[in-house]
Amino acid sequence: MKVSRNEMITALSRAYEGAGHHIGDYDDASQMITWSHMCGLGGFDDIELPPLGSKGDATPRLLFETSDLAVINAGGADVCEHGILAANLAFSKAQKSGFAIVQLEKCLYPKLILHCLSLIAQKGVYVAAYWMDNFGSHGVSFERGAIFPNYWVTEKEQCDSQSDYSTVTIICTTSPAFLADAIGHQAEHPELRHVDYSAIQLSANYMEALEKGISVEQNSWGALNMAAWPILVPDSKQSRAGAGPGD
Numbered sequence: 001m002k003v004s005r006n007e008m009i010t011a012l013s014r015a016y017e018g019a020g021h022h023i024g025d026y027d028d029a030s031q032m033i034t035w036s037h038m039c040g041l042g043g044f045d046d047i048e049l050p051p052l053g054s055k056g057d058a059t060p061r062l063l064f065e066t067s068d069l070a071v072i073n074a075g076g077a078d079v080c081e082h083g084i085l086a087a088n089l090a091f092s093k094a095q096k097s098g099f100a101i102v103q104l105e106k107c108l109y110p111k112l113i114l115h116c117l118s119l120i121a122q123k124g125v126y127v128a129a130y131w132m133d134n135f136g137s138h139g140v141s142f143e144r145g146a147i148f149p150n151y152w153v154t155e156k157e158q159c160d161s162q163s164d165y166s167t168v169t170i171i172c173t174t175s176p177a178f179l180a181d182a183i184g185h186q187a188e189h190p191e192l193r194h195v196d197y198s199a200i201q202l203s204a205n206y207m208e209a210l211e212k213g214i215s216v217e218q219n220s221w222g223a224l225n226m227a228a229w230p231i232l233v234p235d236s237k238q239s240r241a242g243a244g245p246g247d
Contacts, residue, residue, distance in 0.1 A: 011228070019227065117142060
């Protein structure tokens with residue numbers, strides 16, 4: 001089935017609110033997942049339904065910090081909760097020193113951070129990130145001012161199910177030379193299967209989804225809408241009287 005961008009954002013926002021995420025966090029989640037899915041990277045297909053509950057009560061811990069480096073422990077929360085925090089911290093440090101690295105440790109769904117990185121790249125910096133998960137090594141790079149990245153995956157020979165958590169390393173710089181040196185190691189292990197997605201391809205995927213609608217499995221869409229039930233109030237005379245615009 002096909003749904004519009006606005007429909008997906010609204011449904012995701014309600015589902016994450018229903019899972020206990022706070023205002024702002026569920027808005028971020030809906031934007032990040034929708035953007036990834038429209039780019040053809042399967043953001044909606046990757047999340048659990050119903051969504052995982054919030055871990056926002058456990059504030060992310062800053063484990064280490066210098067003028068151009070920071071390490072944050074996400075405490076097992078997904079990237080939707082702390083991804084924008086990590087991305088903005090990298091941008092702020094790079095604005096001051098020209099180069100910054102921020103690591104977000106012990107997080108879920110690391111690929112969803114791409115929307116956060118797109119937002120800071122559009123502010124005029126070069127951005128890269130890499131992480132590993134159960135399926136392989138992932139890397140992404142944004143040109144200065146770019147909306148869409150170049151993204152690549154080096155797949156593992158066998159799936160490793162030892163851990164669901166990842167560490168995302170974000171590199172933010174005002175110099176393209178620094179960025180090229182930082183992501184050069186991604187060319188390692190040429191014997192493994194390597195899949196590339198160009199910025200042009202991701203942009204085309206996004207625009208097609210925007211024009212023709214976003215393809216989703218009907219069962220998954222139904223499960224997503226069911227996840228919003230906790231925020232709905234029981235039908236009663238009082239609830240019906242309170243519906244609609246106020247005085």
